[in-house]
Amino acid sequence: xxxxxxxxxxxxxxxxxxxxxxxxxxxxxxxxxxxxxxxxxxxxxxxxxxxxxxxxxxxxxxxxxxxxxxxxxxxxxxxxxxxxxxxxxxxxxxxxxxxxxxxxxxxxxxxxxxxxxxxxxxxxxxxxxxxxxxxxxxxxxxxxxxxxxxxxxxxxxxxxx
Amino acid sequence: xxxxxxxxxxxxxxxxxxxxxxxxxxxxxxxxxxxxxxxxxxxxxxxxxxxxxxxxxxxxxxxxxxxxxxxxxxxxxxxxxxxxxxxxxxxxxxxxxxxxxxxxxxxxxxxxxxxxxxxxxxxxxxxxxxxxxxxxxxxxxxxxxxxxxxxxxxxxxxxxxxxxxxxxxxxxxxxxxxxxxxxxxxxxxxxxxxxxxxxxxxxxxxxxxxxxxxxxxxxxxxxxxxxxxxxxxxxxxxxxxxxxxxxxxxxxxxxxxxxxxxxxxxxxxxxxxxxxxxxxxxxxxxxxxxxxxxxxxxxxxxxxxxxxxxxxxxxxxxxxxxxxxxxxxxxxxxxxxxxxxxxxxxxxxxxxxxxxxxxxxxxxxxxxxxxxxxxxxxxxxxxxxxxxxxxxxxxxxxxxxxxxxxxxxxxxxxxxxxxxxxxxxxxxxxxxxxxxxxxxxxxxxxxxxxxxxxxxxxxxxxxxxxxxxxxxxxxxxxxxxxxxxxxxxxxxxxxxxxxxxxxxxxxxxxxxxxxxxxxxxxxxxxxxxxxxxxxxxxxxxxxxxxxxxxxxxxxxxxxxxxxxxxxxxxxxxxxxxxxxxxxxxxxxxxxxxxxxxxxxxxxxxxxxxxxxxxxxxxxxxxxxxxxxxxxxxxxxxxxxxxxxxxxxxxxxxxxxxxxxxxxxxxxxxxxxxxxxxxxxxxxxxxxxxxxxxxxxxxxxxxxxxxxxxxxxxxxxxxxxxxxxxxxxxxxxxxxxxxxxxxxxxxxxxxxxxxxxxxxxxxxxxxxxxxxxxx
Numbered sequence: 014x015x016x017x018x019x020x021x022x023x024x025x026x027x028x029x030x031x032x033x034x035x036x037x038x039x040x041x042x043x044x045x046x047x048x049x050x051x052x053x054x055x056x057x058x059x060x061x062x063x064x065x066x067x068x069x070x071x072x073x074x075x076x077x078x079x080x081x082x083x084x085x086x087x088x089x090x091x092x093x094x095x096x097x098x099x100x101x102x103x104x105x106x107x108x109x110x111x112x113x114x115x116x117x118x119x120x121x122x123x124x125x126x127x128x129x130x131x132x133x134x135x136x137x138x139x140x141x142x143x144x145x146x147x148x149x150x151x152x153x154x155x156x157x158x159x160x161x162x163x164x165x166x167x168x169x170x171x172x173x174x
Numbered sequence: 175x176x177x178x179x180x181x182x183x184x185x186x187x188x189x190x191x192x193x194x195x196x197x198x199x200x201x202x203x204x205x206x207x208x209x210x211x212x213x214x215x216x217x218x219x220x221x222x223x224x225x226x227x228x229x230x231x232x233x234x235x236x237x238x239x240x241x242x243x244x245x246x247x248x249x250x251x252x253x254x255x256x257x258x259x260x261x262x263x264x265x266x267x268x269x270x271x272x273x274x275x276x277x278x279x280x281x282x283x284x285x286x287x288x289x290x291x292x293x294x295x296x297x298x299x300x301x302x303x304x305x306x307x308x309x310x311x312x313x314x315x316x317x318x319x320x321x322x323x324x325x326x327x328x329x330x331x332x333x334x335x336x337x338x339x340x341x342x343x344x345x346x347x348x349x350x351x352x353x354x355x356x357x358x359x360x361x362x363x364x365x366x367x368x369x370x371x372x373x374x375x376x377x378x379x380x381x382x383x384x385x386x387x388x389x390x391x392x393x394x395x396x397x398x399x400x401x402x403x404x405x406x407x408x409x410x411x412x413x414x415x416x417x418x419x420x421x422x423x424x425x426x427x428x429x430x431x432x433x434x435x436x437x438x439x440x441x442x443x444x445x446x447x448x449x450x451x452x453x454x455x456x457x458x459x460x461x462x463x464x465x466x467x468x469x470x471x472x473x474x475x476x477x478x479x480x481x482x483x484x485x486x487x488x489x490x491x492x493x494x495x496x497x498x499x500x501x502x503x504x505x506x507x508x509x510x511x512x513x514x515x516x517x518x519x520x521x522x523x524x525x526x527x528x529x530x531x532x533x534x535x536x537x538x539x540x541x542x543x544x545x546x547x548x549x550x551x552x553x554x555x556x557x558x559x560x561x562x563x564x565x566x567x568x569x570x571x572x573x574x575x576x577x578x579x580x581x582x583x584x585x586x587x588x589x590x591x592x593x594x595x596x597x598x599x600x601x602x603x604x605x606x607x608x609x610x611x612x613x614x615x616x617x618x619x620x621x622x623x624x625x626x627x628x629x630x631x632x633x634x635x636x637x638x639x640x641x642x643x644x645x646x647x648x649x650x651x652x653x654x655x656x657x658x659x660x661x662x663x664x665x666x667x668x669x670x671x672x673x674x675x676x677x678x679x680x681x682x683x684x685x686x687x688x689x690x691x692x693x694x695x696x697x698x699x700x701x702x703x704x705x706x707x708x709x710x711x712x713x714x715x716x717x718x719x720x721x722x723x724x725x726x727x728x729x730x731x732x733x734x735x736x737x738x739x740x741x742x743x744x745x746x747x748x749x750x751x752x753x754x755x756x757x758x759x760x761x762x763x764x765x766x767x768x769x770x771x772x773x774x775x776x777x778x779x780x781x782x783x784x785x786x787x788x789x790x791x792x793x794x795x796x797x798x799x800x801x802x803x804x805x806x807x808x809x810x811x812x813x814x815x816x817x818x819x820x821x822x823x824x825x826x827x828x829x830x831x832x833x834x835x836x837x838x839x840x841x842x843x844x845x846x847x848x849x850x851x852x853x854x855x856x857x858x859x860x861x862x863x864x865x866x867x868x869x870x871x872x873x874x875x876x877x878x879x880x881x882x883x884x885x886x887x888x889x890x891x892x893x894x895x896x897x898x899x900x901x902x903x904x905x906x907x908x909x910x911x912x913x914x915x916x917x918x919x920x921x922x923x924x925x926x927x928x929x930x931x932x933x934x935x936x937x938x939x940x941x942x943x944x945x946x947x948x
Binding site for chain 1: 183185186188189190192193195196199201202292364365366367368369416417418419421450451452663664665666830831833834837838839840841865866870872873874876878879903
């Protein structure tokens with residue numbers, strides 16, 4: 014219980030220090046110690062991907078990583094996507110294509126898609142489907158998510174409403 | 175002039191917060207000084223509970239309480255929320271903590287409260303239940319046999335429901351053909367991506383309890399909680415929060431809905447509980463599982479003369495809040511969109527040593543559609559008729575409407591008021607290109623591939639009975655606020671209510687702030703279930719917004735020295751028609767409704783109106799599912815190649831949201847058709863307690879789903895003409911996949927159960943006498 018470690022993480026560009034038990038997951042550190050509640054926990058066993066964040070640029074299940082393992086790492090979460098209050102093009106595309114309903118899985122899909130598009134700015138439809146199949150959404154049936162990622166990749170203008 | 179918001183796919187007002195990670199879900203709520211609750215759950219499916227050893231847990235530093243049934247006298251049992259009450263179900267209700275007997279793995283045995291969630295789990299592992307094992311009952315049909323081991327003193331059959339009209343016995347006696355099949359629907363559930371959770375905070379000085387995390391039916395749950403805690407309803411407030419999906423299972427009153435507030439009050443500390451996924455899969459309602467024998471009496475030409483139906487409904491270990499509504503709906507919805515002159519059905523509601531059941535999206539319709547459409551496929555094959563033609567032959571025709579059936583649906587007989595059933599079938603076939611799918615499948619079968627097509631027609635039900643309240647207010651800055659009944663479950667209800675308001679007040683939907691499901695803002699309400707919120711909350715908001723707009727026109731007319739009938743509300747202003755330069759901002763109109771000014775006019779202050787919308791009749795949407803699948807006879811895998819849903823919605827407030835409901839529903843329906851099932855071993859140990867065992871479709875399995883939403887038959891019973899949109903996407907998925915798999919393999923009467931497992935497909939492929947390519 015008293016196995017506490019002092020770690021330092023950079024979250025969305027801000028360096029933060031936090032004292033954590035060795036067994037505390039990165040997801041709990043982000044959510045409950047650092048207040049980044051946009052990262053959600055859907056299964057806590059690494060299947061659903063709702064807790065996907067980027068650790069040193071790599072999409073990572075924050076429920077399967079201990080906070081201490083992320084010591085000295087760069088973490089990116091959904092809260093870092095919008096700039097100056099403006100949704101980024103991927104977020105805009107999700108809204109325009111109705112790629113979210115309850116919004117619980119959405120932060121994980123946004124981070125997964127962010128990593129995909131950085132690595133592969135012009136993916137094929139099959140590459141998008143394969144990457145997005147890493148996470149689970151129970152509301153949308155996925156096709157709007159795939160369309161949104163496609164639109165963000167292609168720089169397609171969001172349809173006016 | 176700005177186009178109407180209703181009928182347009184406007185952006186959702188919920189999106190901005192959810193896309194930033196700024197939604198407020200229950201686990202995002204923290205209260206100063208809060209403690210964490212962990213439930214100790216039974217590890218055995220059926221046993222006498224002779225004691226609970228909690229000493230070691232209590233001794234752990236940081237543990238504040240370990241509650242067991244013996245601490246509660248009497249142990250509260252959770253009441254039924256939904257009719258029918260053919261006879262008392264009290265003997266089968268679930269206690270909030272196991273009371274001398276364990277009846278399913280996962281049943282709450284003790285509640286541990288500690289300083290943090292990790293510690294609470296440590297302590298929970300130190301609690302030991304003393305058990306004397308009892309024989310388990312795991313099958314609904316065996317459960318109602320006289321010799322079965324009994325779960326409850328009243329036996330294992332909670333109820334036998336019987337529903338009938340017309341002379342079914344006579345029709346079966348005279349029929350040229352009688353076709354009978356036995357089918358089975360697996361044990362599925364909603365699995366919202368956010369698990370359940372609650373935070374309760376008790377203010378001792380005011381004797382006031384505030385709760386976050388309740389949803390779906392907050393007012394009903396407040397009433398139950400008040401009774402169980404011996405508090406007044408007005409001392410309990412349920413606060414609205416985002417909810418990560420509902421699908422029928424979230425928001426009902428579960429044991430934790432008592433335990434969390436009870437302990438918060440007892441300990442005088444805020445208490446938080448967040449369900450984990452392993453718990454969710456054994457604790458939250460299961461659904462669907464039924465075995466049934468269904469028979470149809472047919473004339474020589476395929477005319478359907480009567481249906482007969484016997485259901486063994488596996489309700490799990492207790493009767494929960496939904497009572498027996500799922501088996502009742504399964505009986506009442508069986509005739510569906512067809513002319514069925516006579517019907518008799520019987521449902522045995524059986525109790526077994528499994529997680530108790532409730533509703534899951536499309537309750538009774540997924541099951542009934544599967545049984546009926548399987549029967550029609552079998553009949554078409556047996557009578558040598560085309561599967562589509564047999565359906566067309568028997569669909570309700572315009573002359574049949576309005577169509578009455580003496581079958582109760584949530585307390586009212588079926589009354590189908592409007593519809594164009596044949597038109598829907600034609601439109602779905604044409605829009606999907608279904609005939610090309612059939613030709614393509616034939617061509618691929620000729621190449622030796624196992625590709626087939628299927629069709630399923632369904633009748634849906636939505637809304638019906640009850641009421642909802644709403645208040646629409648404009649402040650002196652022109653900001654519009656809506657508070658309404660209903661609950662946010664991810665369906666976009668805030669957007670829909672904003673659209674309805676926008677058109678009345680002449681403002682943009684995105685500028686309207688909507689709050690639903692807060693018991694302090696809205697005094698009473700029915701909640702969000704049964705695809706009722708657009709109808710009821712939408713109806714109430716429409717009436718309140720109309721009244722607020724009328725007030726705005728009256729007051730603006732005074733300010734502008736014009737006649738109220740000449741005032742137009744648009745762009746956030748009230749203007750005189752024909753001379754738009756004479757206008758005043760909506761906020762100024764609101765400011766002119768200040769207390770002193772309003773008082774001088776003898777009116778209540780504020781540009782605001784509250785209205786109640788009551789007693790809209792049940793609506794009956796309907797639609798068609800079409801599918802093309804490819805089967806791999808070697809692996810037993812089924813790939814859905816093409817999928818299409820036609821749906822009649824009366825009036826689509828937001829077409830994109832309706833489409834989203836249909837496509838998302840299809841994904842869940844396909845999960846149930848091909849992947850999802852809770853399995854148990856012979857001892858009643860659940861085999862699906864993670865997402866590695868309970869399989870949810872991913873983007874790799876769900877095909878593109880085409881949709882065609884029709885507005886042929888607006889409902890005359892509500893101001894928007896709307897019918898519910900939430901469940902039609904799921905209803906036909908089991909039936910259509912089963913049909914397409916049979917077609918792909920060239921077999922008949924072969925797919926009798928969903929999910930269609932690889933094992934079943936391999937067996938069918940091995941058994942078929944004619945190879946697919948022949």
